[in-house]
Amino acid sequence: MINRTHISAQPRAVPTAPPSIDDAVADLRTARAGWRARQEEARDVASFPSRTGLEQVVALLSSALYPRRLGHFRGSAVEEDAFVAGKLRAALTALEREIAAEIGYWQHEAGPFEPDQAATIARLFAATLGDIRRRVDSDVEAAFLGDPAARSVDEILVCYPGAIASLYHRIAHELHNLGAPIVARVLSEMANERTGIDIHPGATIGESFFIDHGTGVVIGETAIVGARVRLYQHVTLGARSPAGLTRDDVRERHARHPILGDDVVVYAGTTILGRVTIGARSTIGGNVWLLSDVPEDSVLVQPEAVQLPPAAGRDLRDVLQRAAAH
Structure with missing residues (x-):
């Protein structure tokens, strides 16, 4: 039991003048310097891939993969390829920029890199998109077969956390394997925040994968x-x-x-x-x-x-x- 007679009733002393902005800035400068001094290697954090940029990449890739359901394309079948091509060009351009940032981040350890290395990774990734689409399709079909509450495959692709996490993971896994692990990890954490499903991009997952409900799944x-x-x-x-x-x-x-x-x-x-x-x-x-x-x-x-x-x-x-x- 606490003896309350020993607890002072006097309020804590309040400084006569609160710390200024300049004091806070100086304190933060000291904290930054201490952190940087403890790091073994100095990396260019300005080159770290952009979360905002990768959100744009996923939105563009989703539109290219599923032009009508996720890209909201409403034109004719003849115009569909042109829509996909436009989204894909924009996605790969933005993705190349983020991959180049990651390569720059590791340059201190890895040394100089080939000028077209980021472009090569982006092109190799583009070659996997057909397979990504087919695997996500199989995941959506598995969810439709496995969940009697599902009314349509479109509902699953747009609404189900497991399908959304699968889409992100299929993209992130290919980028992880091609040599962009930080870009891939940012994508996986975006999916985690959105769905509550945490799949490391290095995990290997076969076709027709179904996560029911999904919250709290860790792979x-x-x-x-x-x-x-x-x-x-x-x-x-x-x-x-x-x-x-x-x-x-x-x-x-x-x-x-x-x-x-x-x-x-x-x-x-x-x-x-x-x-x-x-x-x-x-x-x-x-x-x-x-x-x-x-x-x-x-x-x-x-x-x-x-x-x-x-x-x-x-x-x-x-x-x-x-x-x-x-």
Whole structure:
């Protein structure tokens, strides 16, 4: 119990003159200098990719991928290609600028880079757009088949968090693989803020991927997810411990997230940690904590809840209340 007689009733002294703007500026200058002095390498943070610029890139790419549903194109089929070409040119120009910024950010460590390196990455990315569209289509179809509440595929593409996160991830994953990891990571965090779904752009995800509801889903960098996999909300595909804090071997340090085989279903609240393999066609029930491999065609669930008779229930409540009182 707090002895309130020892607490002074006197108010804290208030400075006669509040700190000036100049004082705050000087304090911030000291904080910046301390931070920069602690960094091992000095990087040009002015070259860091722009969040605003990448939001524009995603909007333009979405319009090019889905001109009518996301691009709001209302012209004829003959005019559609011209609309897509215009959006794509603008998207790739903006994307090249952001990739060039990322390359500049790493220049201190990597040394000079080829003048057309950013343009090359952007062109190689453009070559993946057809595959991105087909994979997102398969994800939307999987959601329509898996959710009886869905009224149309258009509703899923525009409204469903899982489909939106999938679109962002399919784009970010290709950029990650092509050598623009910061640009890719910014895209994944944009999706996370919008949907509550956190997928690292390095994660490999097969076709017909469906995240139902989605909030709280986390998929780590080295996770591998097969085809036709379904996850529910608050599922984590994570690592067992941060790299650098254990003496794990090379495989465990760098391949540290789960592998899910084809046609796996993981229900809400389940956490799967480490480089474990969930065999194809397996079902993992809700709120399971899993650290080991699961064979193919398995069903893994927690024990069912036990309903106590009324008298036993009253006795248990009494025990819990007495415990809480102490």
